[in-house]
Amino acid sequence: MSWQGLISTYKDFLPVNENTPALTLLEGNTPLIRLNRLSEEWGIDLHVKYEGANPTGSFKDRGMVMAVAKAIEEGSDTIICASTGNTSAAAAAYAARANLRCIVVIPEGKIAMGKLAQAVMYGAEIISIEGNFDQALKIVRSLSESSPITLVNSVNPYRIEGQKTAAFEICDALGSAPDILALPVGNAGNITAYWKGFKEYNESKQTGLPEMRGFEAEGAAAIVRDSIIENPETIATAIRIGNPASWKFAVEAANESKGKIDEVTDEEILEAYHFLAKKEGVFAEPASCASIAGIYKQLKSGEIKKGSKIVAVLTGNGLKDPNVAVNTSTIQPTLLPMDEEVILEHLQGVKQA
Numbered sequence: 001m002s003w004q005g006l007i008s009t010y011k012d013f014l015p016v017n018e019n020t021p022a023l024t025l026l027e028g029n030t031p032l033i034r035l036n037r038l039s040e041e042w043g044i045d046l047h048v049k050y051e052g053a054n055p056t057g058s059f060k061d062r063g064m065v066m067a068v069a070k071a072i073e074e075g076s077d078t079i080i081c082a083s084t085g086n087t088s089a090a091a092a093a094y095a096a097r098a099n100l101r102c103i104v105v106i107p108e109g110k111i112a113m114g115k116l117a118q119a120v121m122y123g124a125e126i127i128s129i130e131g132n133f134d135q136a137l138k139i140v141r142s143l144s145e146s147s148p149i150t151l152v153n154s155v156n157p158y159r160i161e162g163q164k165t166a167a168f169e170i171c172d173a174l175g176s177a178p179d180i181l182a183l184p185v186g187n188a189g190n191i192t193a194y195w196k197g198f199k200e201y202n203e204s205k206q207t208g209l210p211e212m213r214g215f216e217a218e219g220a221a222a223i224v225r226d227s228i229i230e231n232p233e234t235i236a237t238a239i240r241i242g243n244p245a246s247w248k249f250a251v252e253a254a255n256e257s258k259g260k261i262d263e264v265t266d267e268e269i270l271e272a273y274h275f276l277a278k279k280e281g282v283f284a285e286p287a288s289c290a291s292i293a294g295i296y297k298q299l300k301s302g303e304i305k306k307g308s309k310i311v312a313v314l315t316g317n318g319l320k321d322p323n324v325a326v327n328t329s330t331i332q333p334t335l336l337p338m339d340e341e342v343i344l345e346h347l348q349g350v351k352q353a
């Protein structure tokens with residue numbers, strides 16, 4: 001049978017009942033791609049869960065389909081979120097699909113262009129604040145407590161329920177859980193969701209449990225430092241968060257699984273971002289590449305053993321953030337005059353090089 005989306009496929013593992021609408025944009029069922037060159041170079045068996053293949057280009061669709069379906073079931077007609085970009089894109093898309101009103105609060109000037117374009121196109125009401133994500137989240141949390149508006153950030157438990165399905169897909173594709181699951185950590189909802197998913201699948205199908213290795217950006221590494229960061233800064237805007245909402249659950253996931261929450265620098269993230277695209281043909285947004293950068297770092301330090309089977313979660317599509325790609329690439333187009341002879345001569349040179 002063709003793919004019917006998350007709610008239909010995983011209903012036995014999700015909080016759905018006969019009143020839950022069959023909302024879907026056919027999210028989920030994303031590719032698990034083996035990275036052949038990096039596996040060989042690094043002496044590991046490395047795969048990426050390419051969440052950029054979701055309908056709005058990020059893993060947020062998994063959680064959002066669930067949160068919006070439950071909002072409708074509970075009679076809500078308006079959803080709200082704070083966002084560094086991907087959550088707002090997903091919220092706006094599913095609200096449009098379900099004919100709900102959607103309000104998004106974003107930090108001014110800190111949203112990648114592709115993500116802003118999505119919120120605009122899907123018809124969200126966009127409030128841009130002179131503050132950061134953590135401040136925006138505080139505002140929408142208090143608003144949703146005092147009015148009949150459904151908060152769809154990952155503090156909404158249905159978001160975690162939807163997002164846990166990625167762990168099921170990994171186990172189904174590999175036949176069991178990998179040795180290590182590596183992923184970026186921003187607001188920490190996704191590491192919470194994956195750990196819940198691996199535990200539930202293991203209980204039901206004995207698929208085993210991975211070590212959970214989460215990676216924050218150095219300039220936003222609140223969990224690693226064990227201290228709130230008032231002004232988080234990183235090129236990886238999706239994880240530019242200084243007070244993660246699911247902090248406690250992220251620490252639990254790392255501790256229970258004998259994994260670790262670690263940090264990577266912007267330089268390490270950008271290095272991974274470029275070699276992933278150039279060596280493997282996989283283009284993911286900068287924050288996603290914290291997972292690859294983290295694996296590379298821990299292989300060099302010896303914390304990750306050779307031979308390990310590892311899945312790195314690539315949370316969002318590279319096209320979300322075209323500015324970082326163009327501004328950090330050494331490759332620039334060669335400009336030639338519209339003269340056939342000149343162009344052919346140049347291409348002959350390129351061919352021989």
Ligand SMILES: N[C@@H](CCOP(=O)(O)O)C(=O)O
Pocket residue numbers: 060082083084085086087088133152153154155186187188189238239245
């Ligand atoms: N990176 C996120 C920020 C956190 O959103 P959450 O609702 O998943 O906790 C974004 O895309 O906005």
